[in-house]
Amino acid sequence: GAVVSQHPSWVICKSGTSVKIECRSLDFQATTMFWYRQFPKQSLMLMATSNEGSKATYEQGVEKDKFLINHASLTLSTLTVTSAHPEDSSFYICSATSRVNYEQYFGPGTRLTVT
Amino acid sequence: DAKTTQPPSMDCAEGRAANLPCNHSTISGNEYVYWYRQIHSQGPQYIIHGLKNNETNEMASLIITEDRKSSTLILPHATLRDTAVYYCIVRSPNYDKIIFGKGTRLHILP
Numbered sequence: 001g002a003v004v005s006q007h008p009s010w011v012i013c014k015s016g017t018s019v020k021i022e023c024r025s026l027d028f029q030a031t032t033m034f035w036y037r038q039f040p041k042q043s044l045m046l047m048a049t050s051n052e053g054s055k056a057t058y059e060q061g062v063e064k065d066k067f068l069i070n071h072a073s074l075t076l077s078t079l080t081v082t083s084a085h086p087e088d089s090s091f092y093i094c095s096a097t098s099r100v101n102y103e104q105y106f107g108p109g110t111r112l113t114v115t
Numbered sequence: 116d117a118k119t120t121q122p123p124s125m126d127c128a129e130g131r132a133a134n135l136p137c138n139h140s141t142i143s144g145n146e147y148v149y150w151y152r153q154i155h156s157q158g159p160q161y162i163i164h165g166l167k168n169n170e171t172n173e174m175a176s177l178i179i180t181e182d183r184k185s186s187t188l189i190l191p192h193a194t195l196r197d198t199a200v201y202y203c204i205v206r207s208p209n210y211d212k213i214i215f216g217k218g219t220r221l222h223i224l225p
Contacts, residue, residue, distance in 0.1 A: 049212055091156070106158035
C-alpha cells in the first residue's frame with residue numbers, strides 16, 4: 001500500500017529556534033499534501049494545503065510566516081516551525097493525495113516539544 | 116467544519132462486534148463516507164469508505180442507510196488492538212482536504 005513517511009518522528013528544540021519536518025510519499029506521487037496539528041486529547045486540525053510548485057494555502061488562524069511550507073517535488077513537502085515557542089509543542093501529521101487513485105494517505109506524525 | 120456527528124466514546128467487550136454510529140444528515144448526493152481510526156500517538160489509518168452501498172473489507176463493514184443520512188462502522192470481532200479514536204468523515208468527490216470531527220473513542224474491554 002501507499003506509504004507516507006515523516007522525519008523526524010520526534011524532536012525537542014529550544015524556544016526561539018526553528019524546526020523543519022519532512023513529509024515524503026515513498027511509493028507514489030502526490031498531487032497535494034496536507035499538514036495537520038493535533039494537541040493532546042483533541043482532534044486533528046488542518047493547518048494548510050500544499051501543492052507542488054505553488055504557495056501553500058493556509059487555514060484561517062494559521063500564521064503563514066510562522067509555519068513555512070515548501071513543496072519541492074511530487075514526493076516531498078516540508079513544514080518549518082519558525083521561532084518556536086512552547087505553545088507550538090504538538091503532534092504534527094502530514095498526508096498526501098495519490099495522483100493515481102486520489103486517496104489520501106497519512107504519515108505517522110512528528111511530535112514536537114519546545115522547551 | 117466537520118459534517119458528521121459521532122458519540123464521544125463507546126465501550127465494547129473483546130470478541131464482540133463493535134458498532135460505531137455516525138450521523139451525516141447534510142451529506143450531498145456525490146459525497147463519500149470515509150472512516151479512519153487513530154491509535155494513540157500514530158497517524159490516522161484508513162479503514163473503509165462508501166457512497167451508497169454497504170461495503171466490507173478485511174478490517175470492517177460499513178452500513179449506510181438508504182437516505183444516506185447516517186452510517187455504522189462494524190468491527191466484527193473487536194480486539195484490544197482496536198482501541199482507538201474512530202473518525203467518520205464526509206468527503207467530496209473532488210478529493211479535497213479532509214476535515215476531522217471529534218471522533219469516537221472506542222474502548223475494548225478485556
